[in-house]
Amino acid sequence: MPFSLLKYGLNSDFPYEKHADLPSPSALKSHYDVVIIGGGGHGVATAYYLAKYHGITNVAVLEKGYLGGGNTARNTAVIRSNYLTPEGVKFYTESVKLFKELSNEFDFNIMYSQRGQLTLAHTDAAIRGFRQRVAINKHYGGQSELIDPQQIRELVPSLNMNPADMPVLAGLWHTDGATARHDAVAWGYAKGATSRGVELHQLTEVTDVEVQQDKVTAVQTNRGKISCGAVVQAVSGHSSILAAKAGFKLPITTYPLQAMVTLPVKPFLDPMVSSPSLHCYVQQTSRGELVFGGGSDPYPLYSTRSTMDLKEGLLANAVELFPAIAQMRLMRQWGGLTDMTSDYSPVMGLSPVENYYLDAGWGTWGFKATPICGKTMAQLVAGNGKVPELIKPFSMERFYRFAQVNEMGATAASH
């Protein structure tokens, strides 16, 4: 047992106030230099990097619910960088690098767990796509390789090599693939940001955005009006709704995305396993539960309800992949909202409104980008709108230039 635990056990008064990770609620000021709308991972990460690396601390993070309670809480915590486009691979590879050091940077364990991600090919077309992704990953410093069925058998002995009559022909083995405790990522950022003077206001909903002469000047909240120098919107799942309040339309359609978790069993599955053909991915958490995810729901909706259809389809395929788990028991099914773009890449950077910065379009790939988003969004804000190179390809106006960053093939059901 680590010595660091002794101090809690031998200290009869733990926790002192000084141990608190998050400050108690405080009053809202009438002005902040920067207002970040959305207290999820991305919002607090942006605040953290602003405070720690740019010395900008007159910052309020406004969260309508609770810290990290939106898609930060609802995703399946997968971290990977094995995308298809050079722009995407560069971006997510930087994110993975940051993730690996977060626990020590925060002094708060996010339980980063690098167990690798295995994506299965059941068709020749998939093998071609994987070979391309491996090559691009390697070119930009990521860790991926194409492996054969024998290697797959050794890596995941419990896997059915012919699920749903679709033989496993090859695998994309991404050793960088990892998970982290998703909530802890948001808490670690919030802890680091608030300890440097950033204010986190939960239960504070932005009801309107005031724009004068194409420039943002203030936000209205359920707790009053706040004037501000700049606004960052980081409200994955509701990006279009908030952007409409700021007076513009985003190229986003919002679909529910569901996931599920079983009762825990003793560990038998280390890597995350995903089959794009079966629209299913599976990972076993540090608690021993299996987590399942699949594709977004087939129609747009602003509701996080669960459906029977999705459960049946997803679990049928999960059982095809791992027949033994038919005996396991499902404990919980839930949903989140995914802001999908037509090219499966985010919308980041400038907006039509001056000093109103976008961190949107996070579809099913938002959690894994949390650190790099925070870092680059902070650079964007601190640089008064000078867009960092890494996120230039993701600008909103790419859709007007037909300059999409298409990650469709590397995204579907492989999170």
Next chain:
Amino acid sequence: MNNLQRLKEPMGSLIERDRPVTFSFEGQSIVGLAGDSIASALLANNQWLISRSFKYHRPRGPLTMAGQDANTLVQLGGEPNVLADNQVIGAQMQVSGQNYSGSLESDRDALLGHFSRFMPVGFYYRSFFKPMGAWEKWEGFIRKKAGLGVLDLEAKPEYYDKEYLFYDLMVVGAGPAGLSAALKAADAGAQVLLVEEQRLLGGALSYHRFDIQGQQATSTLSSLVDKVQAHQNIQVMLSATCNAWFTDNYLPVIQDKRLFKVRVQECIVASGAFEQHVVFRNNDLPGIMMCSAASRLMKHYAVKPGQRAVVLTGNDTGYLTALDLAEQGVQIAAVVDMRESSLVSELQAAVRDAGIEVLCNSTVYEALATKGNKHVRAVDVRKISAPGEVASQARIIDCDLICMSAGFMPAYQLLCQAGGQLSYSDDTAQFTLSNLPAHLHVAGSVNGVHQLEQVIKDGQRAAGVALHNLSLGDETIEAVTCQSNHNYHWPIFSHPKGKDFVDFDEDLQAADIVNATRLGYRDIQLVKRFSTVGMGPSQGRHSALPTARLVAKATKRTVTQTGITTARPPFVPEKLALSAGRSFNPVRFTSMHHRHIALGAQMIAAGNWRRPAYYGSVEQREQAIQSEALQVRNKVGLIDVSTLGGIEVRGPDAAEFINRIYTFAFLKQPVGKTRYAVLTSEQGVVIDDGVACRIGENHFYVTATTTGVDQVYRQMLKWNAQWRLNIDVANVTSAFSAVNLAGPDARKVLQKLDSDVDLSIEAFPYLACREARIEGIPARLLRVGFVGELGYEIHVPSSCGEALWDLLMAAGKEFDIKPFGVETQRLLRLEKGHIIVGQDTDSMSHPGELSLNWAVSRKKPFFVGSRSVDIVMAQTQTRKLVGFTLDAIIEQPKEGHLVISGDDVAGHVTSCEYSASVGKCIGLAFAAIGDSQPGSSISIRVDSGALVEASVVSLPFFDPDNQRQEL
């Protein structure tokens, strides 16, 4: 105790006393009675230790006896996490405990409990990661400790299936409210499905005592049950769980190995309430259970739960349980009532009259354990001095059983899944549910109604509302109120030494919850996520209320302001096999499938279809493909192309429709001609291609790619929903089978067959199409050139596909005809530089990049994607799909390899094969626009990491003037 010492009848309604059943627990043989649950049989044999807790590995025994807690999770053979208090025993069952090191009886990991002070709530967030890299070592160790049961990875799949049911009304729960609701609705003519989770009807009527004399439940039960069972309009499902509420009353009911998917117009949830525990030190010891659990043990299983009991209560239930226990010979050491005095004084008097000591305004402050925390042996009872606080003077009372009842939490899960909101009054400690959707109703104790007469009325009231909605009744409906209060407002007595469990699943103590708020996690959801309270197998059934109370107090809010965490499906953990059902993976065979198999084809998947890849052994793959290709080039080959999509477009506007959908010009396409058809998306990306045949003035037959046809068909329907052109679109893919007869001798083969079409080059030139009869088979003949040889695509009704194949193979015999597969076709078309959409294109490819400008009409006003195509084609192009050849092959590039230009990725190889006809390795790749002219060279990075230089050449690679296909 053994089975001979079971309680006398009428105790034991679920067991058959003359049918012993032997099973094993932890390797020991156990004899129970038929009808016993694993847990009741174990208790009857004095085996109280059933499981070890998740974190501290504390001994645990039954808590609810109704499958509502995680204390009885056991391993049943290869199946983990089985609820021992629900699972009926069977002969030879092999049951064992879970989550221990050594044995269940002596678990080495139980030491962890002694170190709990060093593991405060969320300790893992504060430790294990320093110095950098330390976590990687700790992680493996911690991961091994995770999980409860063990999954048998060799388990063979069992048969599970599904069934659809349709009823006017579903009643969830067959307690007094559910039974009376079902009866009332059925009497009025509604078709009712009554779903009960337990094995018998009656709910609380089957085990709970409602009155001093103990008569009311039995008489009410028999009258209700008799009527329900006799009613023609009521279908009863026992041991069946309505496990979720999905939108519009779409209700999954699980029973044994079947998932019933039930649609009902109206649904009444009479799911009852979960009895709540009292938080005190060591409240988790075996021998401590809910009052209802003790009642169930006696009345359902005739098992005497202990010899000497202390009843700890915050409501009248405890008194009634004490009477039940006393009647069955359990000595009652005391009834400890947390309230000032009982609300029903006659009840208290009755208990005192039975010689039972009643201690009011008191609580159990600590349970004292036998060695190893194996069982409760005594209690430390104290006066309550203030909410949650006790006097210093202790009275120790010996006992081997504690029955507790802090109150009842509505079984609100289904209702909250439907959007219902649960609120709680801090003054009255009562719950209310609001905001339910239409057609979903609530009745009985889940609705806060507890007195039996009122419960029955409430069931009838809910039925009245449902009947009104069903147009089967129109009586005025009056609300039912309930005066009695079942919830004690503060049943939480923290102990400085802890082990005062709020959440048994996760081993969370009162201080853990409070400390989470002190660390800044003040929102109930954050408390849950930080402490993991309510995240265990029982999903907060018992922890939600005390947690909400503790958080409310610690953050100076009310319980309603604090709220409770979200209820999500399923209601109880359900086997994945139930949702998965029967394995159903439909596969499509063409009408010629069996011929391919007979000819030794290697079949590959193309969507759901199976197609021949090539003919021959896997070891001979390369040779087979090369020889099939040469056969087509030199003589004649036959390929099954039945999987190609086929779409009929008919009507006066057919030409206009095709002209809008596809990029080429089709308005003036002559009848009897085919034309290449490219489909772009609204983003201007090429998404499919095929051939449009004008069969008649108002009739087009269009082909599409095998995997693309469904999408093409949907797009066509979608667009015409807007355009409203006078046409009809039909996907006839399965209606037609087709072959491509290709090679220099193709005409000669076809001429051998009796047909009514002139095959001469003048009468039937390249790109023409004809309707004809071949040996009596109605056929559509298309002269197309995908593989670049003289060829006929012959489309016939699928019923004639096999006959056509046989006729052509027979006719071709003298020309040495050979079948060829899809992989061979891939090589042949590559030699001709023809793209395969999806392989040689990606999600950004516009027609310009693919050199398909010739297939895009610039003259017509519109086609789907035309605006985007115009814009992107006007932009500076950055890449282009080019043909390349490799003279000396050191390492052949593979599809997916990158084209490297300086430090950048310029593109990738999309197709690459060795061509015997060309005598080189040939391929297609995306290259930087500057390197796209024939004569340029591109660098391809192959598997070894080396860069291979390839020459960009003009297309096609073979027969550059395309003379062969026009013969």
